[in-house]
Amino acid sequence: MNAPETKIALFDFDGTLVETNLWLGLMKHHLKTKEKLGATFWYLFSHLALMPFWKMGLISTEKYYQSWGQDLVAMIRGIKTERAKEIFERLSDEYLLPSLKKKVLERLKNHQEEGFLTILTSGSFQKLLEIIAKRLNIDFVIGTELEVVKDRFSGKVIPPFCFGREKAEKVRKFLSGNGLMINFKESFAYSDSFFDLPLLELVGNPVVVEPDKKLLKIAKQRDWQII
Secondary structure, eight states: OOOOOBOEEEEOOBTTTBSSOHHHHHHHHHHHHTOSHHHHHHHHHHHHHTHHHHHTTSSOHHHHHHHHHHGGGGGGTTOBHHHHHHHHHHHIIIIIGGGBOHHHHHHHHHHHHTTOEEEEEEEEEHHHHHHHHHHHTOSEEEEEEEEEETTEEEEEEESSOSOTHHHHHHHHHHHHHTTOOBOGGGOEEEESOGGGHHHHTTSSEEEESSOOHHHHHHHHHHTOEEO
């Protein structure tokens, strides 16, 4: 007898489940505590410097957005894992979770009550997302893994960066690697970003949350749910 298929609910984090962004929260934390100030200012100004090239079309939007997320690890380079955990917990409880979007949180709780397997997937750091998931009783996390050398973050991402097509691929590999039989037709996915289109297309019930212009246009064309 075949095992019953599982229904899943996939949630993006920054801009979807919460109003704010990790990079801004981490920057505010470092400025307040005077930690990693050099790396913090370099991260901000180096990416702002790319903005004119992005607006002129010399850098693709995908690469520009990707750089903001992928280079964020520089702000915790050299920090011990235990200290990073303290920082992530503070960011979660004082900055990120207070900005939860009520309508999306309601959807998350409803899916949990209905027996869906809930998955938080984002370009944000895996270890931070695990804290968020624990607070919200989310079953699994699929995020960006960071390299640790001698109990300190090296400042490098363990490929692939969890963004765009790679995010959807990481979700597929996670599900198959854990032997989960998924009913994709009756499953849900939530995101605010056009770059999560491959993730949204995995399921029969894509839901866009305060979407960007490109994603809003596609959602209207395909008659997807819009929050």
